[in-house]
Amino acid sequence: MLELRPSCEACTKPLPANSSEAMICTYECTFCEDCALHVLRNVCPNCGGNFERRPIRPRAMLAKHPARHEPFHAEIDQTEHSVLVERYGATLPADR
Ligand SMILES: [Zn+2]
Ligand SMILES: [Zn+2]
Numbered sequence: 001m002l003e004l005r006p007s008c009e010a011c012t013k014p015l016p017a018n019s020s021e022a023m024i025c026t027y028e029c030t031f032c033e034d035c036a037l038h039v040l041r042n043v044c045p046n047c048g049g050n051f052e053r054r055p056i057r058p059r060a061m062l063a064k065h066p067a068r069h070e071p072f073h074a075e076i077d078q079t080e081h082s083v084l085v086e087r088y089g090a091t092l093p094a095d096r
Contacts, residue, residue, distance in 0.1 A: 004057065004067035008032040009074035010039065015054075017067040023051040029074060030054065043088050045081040046074060050093035 004017045005028065013032045015022040023036035025044040036042065036051040044051065057065070088096045 001065060002028060002054070002057075003072075004054070005030040005072045006068060007071050008035055009072055010035040010045075010076060012071065012073070017062055018056055020053070020056070022054040024054045025049040025051055030072065040081065041085055041089055043081070043085045045076045045084065048084045048088045048096060050096075 002024070006016065007014050008031050009029060010031055011034075013035075015030065015032060021033040022030060023033055024030050025047055026049055027044075027047050029044050029046045031040065031051065040051075042050050057067075
């Protein structure tokens, strides 16, 4: 089950469970749309994978399985991210 992290791990912008601009990688690293697609160029700084829009849990299910409250802040190493962008940036996610 997704944790539904409460904010962007890069810029700390709030991303509530019903946000339509939350994006995640397969490890659930969570970023706002601007950070995911523009700042990070669709290359996750932790795993090198791509981002997809986070699905929205229906309210009834959210009452049973609430979103995470504590922020999850990733330390992004710009040098390491540059290496990942170099390696994966021009490659389709399915071929990374
Ligand atoms: Zn952000
Ligand atoms: Zn990732």
